[in-house]
Amino acid sequence: MKVVTGEEMKAVDRYAIEKIGIDGRILMENAGRVAAKNIMKNFGRQKVCVLIGSGNNGGDGFVIAKVLQENDYDVSVCVIPERDEIKGDAEYHMNIYLNSGFSFTQYDQDVAESADIIVDTMLGTGIKGEIRSPYKEIFGELDKMDNTIISVDLPSGVPADESPVPEHALQADYTLIIGLPKLSYYTYPARKYYGEAKVIHIGLPKKAIDETVQSNIMLWSHEDTKNHWPARVDDSHKGSHGKVGIIAGSAGMPGAAVLTTSAAVRSGAGLTQLNTHGNIFGSVVNHVPEATLFDRKDDLESFIEGKDVIAIGPGLGVNGETSRTVEYLVNEYEGTLVIDADGLTRLEQLKMQIKKRQAPVVISPHPGEMARLIDSSSGEVNKNRFRISREIAMEYGMHVVLKGPNTLVATPEGEIFINDTGNAGLAKGGSGDVLTGMIAAFLGRYDQPQQAISSAVYMHGFTADYISEAGIGVETITASDLIDNLRHTFHLIRN
Ligand SMILES: NC(=O)C1=CN([C@@H]2O[C@H](COP(=O)(O)OP(=O)(O)OC[C@H]3O[C@@H](n4cnc5c(N)ncnc54)[C@H](O)[C@@H]3O)[C@@H](O)[C@H]2O)[C@@H](O)CC1
Ligand SMILES: [K+]
Incomplete structure (x- = not known):
């Protein structure tokens, strides 16, 4: 609409x-x-x-x-x-x-x-x-x-x-x-x-x-999500649903890696591999045994091979290594790239390379991260969300997911899809990591990036609403609750 x-x-x-x-x-x-x-x-x-x-x-x-x-x-x-x-x-x-x-x-x-x-x-x-x-x-x-x-x-x-x-x-x-x-x-x-x-x-x-x-500003509705939901055919195999790579977490921030990876696994990714710090392998395996692990100190070239989607950012920390990895992916990796959180710093220097890329780039900043990208304040970003997300999407030729109440998905063509699910329970640490994992997995399952991203954003909020409607106070909703309830909300959408 x-x-x-x-x-x-x-x-x-x-x-x-x-x-x-x-x-x-x-x-x-x-x-x-x-x-x-x-x-x-x-x-x-x-x-x-x-x-x-x-x-x-x-x-x-x-x-x-x-x-x-x-x-x-x-x-x-x-x-x-x-x-x-x-x-x-x-x-x-x-x-x-x-x-x-x-x-x-x-x-x-x-x-x-x-x-x-x-x-x-x-x-x-x-x-x-x-x-x-x-x-x-x-x-x-x-x-x-x-x-x-x-x-x-x-x-x-x-x-x-x-x-x-x-x-x-x-x-x-x-x-x-x-x-x-x-x-x-x-x-x-x-x-x-x-x-x-x-x-x-x-x-x-x-x-x-x-x-x-x-x-071209539209609402992405329940029907839109339902109508574009990809069928999971009986004769499919794990490779048919997207090979997703996640670069997340560090010795001090294992949680971000666990949340992003579990969200991708639970969102139906065929294969999920986590690239992270070797020290946190143990805690990742305890929480998401379904994912395979890749040690950060190993060669990135072998990590990117064969991946349909790679998401980078949650819990990496803002440092030279993060920036170098983002730059490497923008230039060398030929699949769909999702950049979130700590991966978003210094993106401006990569504008021309991002524009030149064939495969989609998706960024998912909250207003503060967007403000840093355009050298402004979160207040200004909030006042001009539509204009700013569209301008950045068109300028870089990428998809922009501007988070907040009514998250916006702006496309490189200048369309904006508004999301109208979610509640204050999402305004918490960890929920952005879950969204990144969901976006990555959805991108692996859909042909059309905007439909994948908008549907992931929709389901993220819809799941928070589902939990709160079940009588759970928004204060107590955690990022892990979102992941646990995806099985119910996916079922509701599918039927
Ligand atoms: N055929 C149509 O155009 C239709 C219009 N519809 C209704 O018409 C509305 C729009 O009608 P209008 O364009 O007449 O606009 P409004 O009904 O908003 O009225 C504008 C009038 O308000 C006054 N005004 C404007 N700014 C003011 C201010 N700052 N302080 C105090 N008074 C101020 C002025 O006298 C101005 O003429 C829609 O919101 C909708 O409710 C609907 O009936 C559907 C059909
Ligand atoms: K009125």
């Missing part, structure tokens, strides 16, 4: 109206009707107050209020602007609302406060700049009330794109996003304003979306 900015959403609407010939007023009727149905279905018969702004978001509000009242709901409608400021499609639906025998008043704090549910149709994708009066004061009043706030399309004041949230924005409990998910839903802190969110479909023609949305 494509993810859009406000401008892109407007272009879709315009195409649907001008080129396909669907009247905008019908789209608004659909939006309001579907939103009202959702409210009736999920919130039961409670007292509702619909707050209406001057734009088309407010137009949706008139339709919602009409449908709820036709279904005998107790509804009050408060309009924020003067009546003659309501124009176009919104005015059309205001007139239908009035002609149907329903009424509204100007905004009144007491009326809003007396409702169980506030339906927020004040501001949508059309906002510009800081929020002006009287909206900002109204948001302040609503914030102090304890009724449930359901925003339509966007929590009022929150932009649809990646730009910063204005000082005043409404904190919603639920948001019914119209048509297509908006970029800000996958951007922090904007995401927090949405509360629980859901996309509602209003009959936008697929053609209008395909013809207008050029940015």
